[in-house]
Amino acid sequence: MEPAYRGKTKDVYDEGPYLVFHFKDSVLGADGREDTGGNEVIGERRGKGSAILKQTEFFFKLLEREGIKTHFVERMDERRARFLKTERIPLEIIYRFRAYGSFLRRYGRFVRPLEELNIVEFTLKDDALGDPPICEEAIEKLGIASGEEIALMKDLTRRVALILHEFFEEKGLGIIDFKVEFGRKDGELLVIDEVSGDTMRVMKDGRILKSEELLGVIG
Structure with a gap:
């Protein structure tokens, strides 16, 4: 290898x-x-x-x-x-169930901590630039993804959100936010990279769980 x-x-x-x-x-x-x-x-x-x-x-x-x-x-x-192996799309798609983390740092004057949001955000996956937020028009204009792909990524992210929300709700936990990435493979979009405690925040009794603690949740 x-x-x-x-x-x-x-x-x-x-x-x-x-x-x-x-x-x-x-x-x-x-x-x-x-x-x-x-x-x-x-x-x-x-x-x-x-x-x-x-x-x-x-x-x-x-x-x-x-x-x-x-x-x-x-x-x-x-x-x-x-x-x-896929053709990686250089975006992170963030689903925010509630206001936390960088969202509060950006918009704190306009939003309460843990206020319900249920929104999809796009950020450019580029550490050197600090993974900045990017609007859908810019994604398409810069040739990162087509309008059709953007709509599909949003739809798939919302489906993932529903699956994760139902899973954690059954465990008596609340998911605050998560991020996913997508890649192209044979004309399809696949969820890639990882989905884990390192890509989501899950709350129990008012405390954000450490990433490893999710092992006890999944059994």
């Missing part, structure tokens, strides 16, 4: 038609504080990579059972999994 790139939470290797993800023990945060919605590595915690991979496998299989196609193929061991 050839190294493809090294990320904050996983290293990616090229394996012909597949990508192999090696999940790290990296802990994410913002401004030095742990935050599952953060975009900085603030440390490591033993066993975290394995926990995130198990969650990713669980949630991708959950989405597949509900008719949403993903690029997940199989888990190889405690740290590695195989995924279909």
Whole structure:
């Protein structure tokens, strides 16, 4: 396998038609504080990579059972999994059930913490630029995705939101927000990258769970 790139939470290797993800023990945060919605590595915690991979496998299989196609193929061991290679669309699509995190930092004067939102946001996936928000017209104008793809990504994200909301509601938990990514494969859009405690915020009794704590939720 050839190294493809090294990320904050996983290293990616090229394996012909597949990508192999090696999940790290990296802990994410913002401004030095742990935050599952953060975009900085603030440390490591033993066993975290394995926990995130198990969650990713669980949630991708959950989405597949509900008719949403993903690029997940199989888990190889405690740290590695195989995924279909796709043409990655450089966007993160964020679904915000409630106002939290960067949304509050941007619009705090106009919104209350944890106010119900149920909105879809697009951000440009570019660490050097700070993953800035991007409007739908700009996405299309810059050739990142077509208008049809934008509409489909929004629709699929809303379907994922419903699936995750129902799953956590049955567990007595509340999901605050999550993000997904999409890739093109044989004329279709697939959910790619990962869906885990590192890509969502889940609340229990007024506290945001640490990413590994979702392992106890999925059983």
